[in-house]
Amino acid sequence: MFKLIRRFLWLFTGVGLGAGLTLRIQRGIQRRIQRMLAAMRPGSVADRALAGARDVGSGTRAALREGRRAMRARESELRVELERRRSPATGADGGTPPRSFV
Numbered sequence: 001m002f003k004l005i006r007r008f009l010w011l012f013t014g015v016g017l018g019a020g021l022t023l024r025i026q027r028g029i030q031r032r033i034q035r036m037l038a039a040m041r042p043g044s045v046a047d048r049a050l051a052g053a054r055d056v057g058s059g060t061r062a063a064l065r066e067g068r069r070a071m072r073a074r075e076s077e078l079r080v081e082l083e084r085r086r087s088p089a090t091g092a093d094g095g096t097p098p099r100s101f102v
Contacts, residue, residue, distance in 0.1 A: 038044070
């Protein structure tokens with residue numbers, strides 16, 4: 001009789017744990033599915049795409065500004081160099097101007 005009670009005890013313990021864990025796992029999966037569906041609703045996807053496009057646009061504008069700034073700085077350096085080469089300064093011997101490669 002004691003063996004029979006022990007068997008039923010372990011049987012019901014196993015059934016109870018199995019059912020409890022199954023329900024807990026099922027609830028966890030349902031929560032994850034709900035979160036994923038909320039993140040993937042059409043409005044949410046469109047909002048994220050729009051935000052990404054805005055980020056790309058602002059990054060592109062910043063890159064263009066930086067490129068133009070660098071271009072102007074380099075152009076002024078080249079103009080100074082060109083004027084230096086065109087100036088009628090005298091060479092090292094005192095009488096002849098330096099040779100220009102421009």
